[in-house]
Amino acid sequence: MPRPDTGVVHYDLPSPYLPHACGLLHLPRFIAKAKKAVAGELGKSYQRNYKKGFDRFLCLHLGIEPDRVEQIVRECANDEEIDKRLMEIFPDDLRVAKWNRELVQKGLSPMGRQAIEDARKKMGIENREDLLTFADMIEFDEERID
Secondary structure, eight states: OTTTTTTETTSSSSSSSOTTTTBBBBBBHHHHHHHHHHHHHHOOOHTTTTSHHHHHHHHHHHTTOOHHHHEEEEHOSSSHHHHHHHHHHSSSSSHHHHHHHHHHTTTHHHHHHHHHHHHHHHHOOTTOOOOHHHHHHHHHTTTOOO
């Protein structure tokens, strides 16, 4: 269902707060977006931040290129193969706690708080001071937060 503020909403994408089996938050979401992109099904409003935003930050954390994740998704027949191939390119030390802490705090810096405030205004939800982080904004947009 399209929304005037964000376009098509993919309610089937995993929450950024959902960890992968390896422990990394957001990784299941990035993989799911890559599957949609490869199939030509990623909505326009998601294409703007695909392989940027959290996807890019996660890849920077891991020392890999976002295009490599998409390539693996494109080449693999199932989730098990995707996971196996990703683990081959990921560093031995995933620094899970460091990444997860960074992800859940994105938006809490002074510049981040301003960006969150601007996004809330753009979405017409200025009064939603409970939406503190970018992950919260995703959760709200995809209706996992009322």
